[in-house]
Amino acid sequence: MEEKVLLEVNQLKKYFPVKAGVFKKTVGYVKAVDEISFYIKEGETLGLVGESGCGKSTTGATILRLEEATSGEVKYQGKDVLGLNKKEMREMRKEMQIIFQDPYASLNPRMTVADIVGEPLDIHNLVDNKKERNERVRELLDSVGLTAEQMNRYPHEFSGGQRQRIGVARALAVSPKLIIADEPVSALDVSIQAQVINILQDLQREYGLTYLFIAHDLSVVKHISDRVAVMYLGKIVEMTDKEDLYNNPLHPYTQSLLSAIPIPDPTVNNERIILEGDVPSPVNPPSGCRFHPRCPKAMEVCSEAVPEFKEYDDGHFAACHLLD
Numbered sequence: 001m002e003e004k005v006l007l008e009v010n011q012l013k014k015y016f017p018v019k020a021g022v023f024k025k026t027v028g029y030v031k032a033v034d035e036i037s038f039y040i041k042e043g044e045t046l047g048l049v050g051e052s053g054c055g056k057s058t059t060g061a062t063i064l065r066l067e068e069a070t071s072g073e074v075k076y077q078g079k080d081v082l083g084l085n086k087k088e089m090r091e092m093r094k095e096m097q098i099i100f101q102d103p104y105a106s107l108n109p110r111m112t113v114a115d116i117v118g119e120p121l122d123i124h125n126l127v128d129n130k131k132e133r134n135e136r137v138r139e140l141l142d143s144v145g146l147t148a149e150q151m152n153r154y155p156h157e158f159s160g161g162q163r164q165r166i167g168v169a170r171a172l173a174v175s176p177k178l179i180i181a182d183e184p185v186s187a188l189d190v191s192i193q194a195q196v197i198n199i200l201q202d203l204q205r206e207y208g209l210t211y212l213f214i215a216h217d218l219s220v221v222k223h224i225s226d227r228v229a230v231m232y233l234g235k236i237v238e239m240t241d242k243e244d245l246y247n248n249p250l251h252p253y254t255q256s257l258l259s260a261i262p263i264p265d266p267t268v269n270n271e272r273i274i275l276e277g278d279v280p281s282p283v284n285p286p287s288g289c290r291f292h293p294r295c296p297k298a299m300e301v302c303s304e305a306v307p308e309f310k311e312y313d314d315g316h317f318a319a320c321h322l323l324d
């Protein structure tokens with residue numbers, strides 16, 4: 001059976017104006033997300049990876065309209081998300097939820113766990129009375145490995161990993177289909193990261209969830225993703241299924257990210273590709289291919305022409321002049 005596309009993003013653009021002077025005139029734009037396109041099929045996980053400042057979190061926020069897009073299209077089950085009015089968007093939020101990187105900052109410190117997890121149930125009128133609410137909160141906590149006894153405690157009484165579980169339980173309260181996980185494990189110890197990722201995978205199997213999993217390094221998304229998209233300075237530079245990306249990366253940027261992952265087998269020769277310089281500013285991104293000032297394989301054409309994001313193999317997309 002053909003898998004259905006749940007989310008489709010076409011030519012999505014988010015520019016933030018840069019203001020200066022007494023009159024706060026717009027003097028430029030931060031091109032945080034610059035015409036990116038991808039899709040996520042029902043029940044799959046798309047990893048979205050790139051260094052900090054590449055626009056991956058802005059992509060997530062723009063899909064959910066926590067930021068308004070500058071242009072482009074977001075379709076959820078074929079429905080135009082960017083064109084929804086406030087009331088329709090509120091309904092849509094039952095379908096799409098977000099989990100943030102820092103569970104401590106995203107959980108209200110003055111609310112008990114029962115209220116944090118129960119709040120979305122109240123907002124969307126999903127329970128009729130207190131008893132029903134408590135039961136549902138218990139179920140939700142149980143699904144992320146927390147106990148009913150912990151319901152009346154406050155966020156500061158929990159460890160980082162437990163707080164992220166509370167964030168996941170809250171996101172699940174409205175029974176969403178799509179979860180945008182914005183660096184959900186980056187702030188956690190490596191040993192705890194695996195636990196949270198395992199919970200997310202169990203929940204995906206149990207509830208048929210679809211994930212957009214945002215992370216800044218390829219080793220974190222390797223385990224959980226079905227497909228991976230690599231972002232650099234507002235653009236997706238490569239996208240394909242996981243095996244293909246890790247075994248046959250086409251883009252020099254992906255190749256350099258992969259070379260940074262330590263390989264436990266000492267017989268495998270994985271020469272590290274060190275990139276020169278920092279990520280340039282997205283206010284005035286480099287001409288042509290945005291990666292050209294740091295690319296070890298750059299050619300003359302790279303600073304002149306923008307490489308097209310094209311399909312080179314079945315479902316394997318990349319944007320690089322070397323491939324033409």
Ligand code: SF4
Nearest residue numbers: 289292295302320321
């Ligand atoms: Fe490197 Fe040129 Fe390819 Fe960009 S287009 S990744 S600069 S080779």
